[in-house]
Amino acid sequence: GQQLNQSPQSMFIQEGEDVSMNCTSSSIFNTWLWYKQDPGEGPVLLIALYKAGELTSNGRLTAQFGITRKDSFLNISASIPSDVGIYFCAGQLSGGGADGLTFGKGTHLIIQP
Amino acid sequence: GAGVSQSPSNKVTEKGKDVELRCDPISGHTALYWYRQSLGQGLEFLIYFQGNSAPDKSGLPSDRFSAERTGGSVSTLTIQRTQQEDSAVYLCASSFSGFTGELFFGEGSRLTVL
Numbered sequence: 001g002q003q004l005n006q007s008p009q010s011m012f013i014q015e016g017e018d019v020s021m022n023c024t025s026s027s028i029f030n031t032w033l034w035y036k037q038d039p040g041e042g043p044v045l046l047i048a049l050y051k052a053g054e055l056t057s058n059g060r061l062t063a064q065f066g067i068t069r070k071d072s073f074l075n076i077s078a079s080i081p082s083d084v085g086i087y088f089c090a091g092q093l094s095g096g097g098a099d100g101l102t103f104g105k106g107t108h109l110i111i112q113p
Numbered sequence: 114g115a116g117v118s119q120s121p122s123n124k125v126t127e128k129g130k131d132v133e134l135r136c137d138p139i140s141g142h143t144a145l146y147w148y149r150q151s152l153g154q155g156l157e158f159l160i161y162f163q164g165n166s167a168p169d170k171s172g173l174p175s176d177r178f179s180a181e182r183t184g185g186s187v188s189t190l191t192i193q194r195t196q197q198e199d200s201a202v203y204l205c206a207s208s209f210s211g212f213t214g215e216l217f218f219g220e221g222s223r224l225t226v227l
Contacts, residue, residue, distance in 0.1 A: 033214045042117070042204050042218030043156075088156065092214030101146075101214050105155035 003027075006089050006104030013079055014112055021087060021107040022073040029091030029102075032065050032072035037086040037106075046087075047074070076109075084111050115139065117219035119205050125225045126195055134190045134222045136205030144211030145188050147180060148204045150221070156204065162188060163211055195226045 006023045013019060023032070031050055035043035047058050049065035049072060056063055062075045072091075076083055086106045093100035118137040126132050138145050147159040158172040162182045173179070177195075182188040192199055202223050206216040 031214050035216075040220070042206070042220050043216075044218070045215055048213070048215055086153075090214055092212075094212070100212075101216075103156045103158075108153070 004089060004091055004102050004104040006107055008107060009105070010108040010110065012110045012112055015079060015081060017079055019076040019079055019083070019109060020073060021089075022071060023089035023091070023104045024071040025091055025102075026070065027091070027093075028069040030069075030094040031092040032063070033090040033092065034061075034063050034072070034074045035088040035090065035103075037088065039085065043086075043088055079109075079111055081111055084109055117205055117207050117217050119203075119219035119222050121222055122220065123223045123225075125227065127227050128197060129194055131191065131193045132195055132224060134192075134203050134205075134224070136188045136190070136207075136219060138186060138188070138205070138207030139217055140186075142207035142209050142217070143185065144208040145182055146206045146208070146216060147188070147190050148206065149174075150202045150204055152201075159190070159203075161211070192224075195224075197226050200224055200226045 004023050004025050033048045034046045036046050037043040047056050047063040052069045053067045054065040060077045086108050088106050089104040091102050120135045145162040148156040160180045161169040164185045165182050177193045180190045202221040204221045206218040208216050
């Protein structure tokens with residue numbers, strides 16, 4: 001199956017800093033998605049991207065679908081304590097199903113007071 | 114409720130016992146997924162249902178694991194003869210079609226095998 005390389009694995013930042021994380025793949029995806037998992041809960045969809053080159057914002061979050069369709073990034077501006085959690089990227093192929101959906105291993109975001 | 118519901122939220126069992134984990138997906142969602150997450154780790158895919166059929170069972174780690182879905186709704190993940198390495202959070206997710214990647218996750222069932 002496909003593999004996604006998500007980086008960084010973890011980030012230790014100060015409150016107020018901007019955050020950037022990305023996912024790359026050797027395979028082309030039709031949809032890129034970003035999820036966030038708060039401690040003790042299931043992941044929640046933050047942003048879904050459907051077209052190569054698409055740039056989408058959701059509040060302080062901005063994500064882009066790479067023009068090659070093999071990568072995506074997520075930026076968080078002016079981080080706040082509630083941004084702490086694990087961020088997962090995911091790529092979906094047009095065929096659907098579970099083998100068409102691949103998750104990255106996650107980026108742990110830790111905000112130091 | 115309107116979200117994906119999982120039960121039990123926590124389960125402690127002894128090695129060798131069988132456990133059943135239940136998932137109630139969002140009404141109308143045809144696709145249902147089970148994932149396993151060890152402490153602080155990524156999402157390990159277990160099984161995917163489209164309706165009542167499971168076209169992809171490739172992630173089940175051993176024949177001690179099985180899952181079924183009835184009526185295109187509730188799903189049960191069964192682990193027989195549990196081992197300590199089965200300890201993890203088991204997450205269920207549902208999706209309207211299974212083609213968009215837009216999954217709605219439950220809060221998970223935390224399994225601890227002593």
